[in-house]
Amino acid sequence: MKIYWIRAQAPRRVLALAGHLGVNAEFVEIGRALKTKDYAALNPNMRAPTLVDGDVVLWESTAIMAYLCIKQGSDMWPASNPREQVEVLRWLSWDDCHWGPAVGPFYFEHIVKKTFNIGPPDRASLVAKVPNLKAFAKILDDHLEGRSFVACDRLTIADFHLASMAADWRDAEMPFASCSNVVRWLDTLARLPAWADPWPQATSAAA
Ligand SMILES: N[C@@H](CCC(=O)N[C@@H](CS)C(=O)NCC(=O)O)C(=O)O
Known part of the structure; x- marks a missing residue:
């Protein structure tokens, strides 16, 4: 492979x-x-x-x-459990349609540009994007209240999917300070070596 x-x-x-x-x-x-x-x-x-x-x-x-x-x-990926499958699918979809587009500009300006050496972050362009990101972060934060992972009460591909742009949220200056559940979840993932x-x-x- x-x-x-x-x-x-x-x-x-x-x-x-x-x-x-x-x-x-x-x-x-x-x-x-x-x-x-x-x-x-x-x-x-x-x-x-x-x-x-x-x-x-x-x-x-x-x-x-x-x-x-x-x-x-x-x-x-709960291939043999349809009920769990749709639960995971819901969050994968939410990521593609809502969460990804909300975190993406911050990820691009702060992480992509630095990784590929394509200039400094344009912080001014992010100001107008803060309310949208905060709105979706609140949805995720509310969902993670009392939960360690996004779906099925265990680590699933939904966690890696949703966290892929948000992992470096501190460097990317994402406004998660008031989202303690999101921060706890990202910090939990950060302790997984892989x-x-x-x-x-x-x-x-x-x-
Ligand atoms: N929806 C695709 C996204 C693939 C994608 O856009 N990959 C980016 C990296 S995150 C890429 O290859 N970018 C290189 C380019 O656009 O030239 C997936 O999940 O695999």
Whole structure:
């Protein structure tokens, strides 16, 4: 199995899950080869991550996470429990439609720009985005009251999904100071070794 990655949030979810589940794979840091015809033949979006496992070629981090859980027999994606499945699905959807777009601008300005050396954060552009992020953070904070994890009373792919842009919330200056449950949840994830340091050590470079 090969997993193509770059140092960004969607691959991070997949790499952390692979590390957490002890997946045996070759991790390929795709680098500049992301924009080549060979890579486009695997992933026409020319984005990362992509998984290749025999004749299975899969893109979209959510689908890859589900695939890895099924392959490893992990209930972090509750493949054999429809009720739990829809619970997890609800949060994956919420992330794609609401939470991700709310945290994304902060993640981009503070984390992506620094990682890829593309200039200083434009803090002024974030001012107008604060109310939207606070509104969605309150929804998550209320949900996490009395809960350690987002769904099913245990760690699931929903946690890695929702946390992938918010993990470095302090560096990204996300306004979570009054969201103690969100902070507790992110701090709990940060104590998982595979989440805290998801980037593969043994890796092959494709560029
Ligand atoms: N919805 C896709 C998002 C993939 C995506 O946008 N990946 C970004 C990194 S988070 C990427 O490859 N960016 C490189 C580029 O846009 O050139 C997923 O979850 O896999």
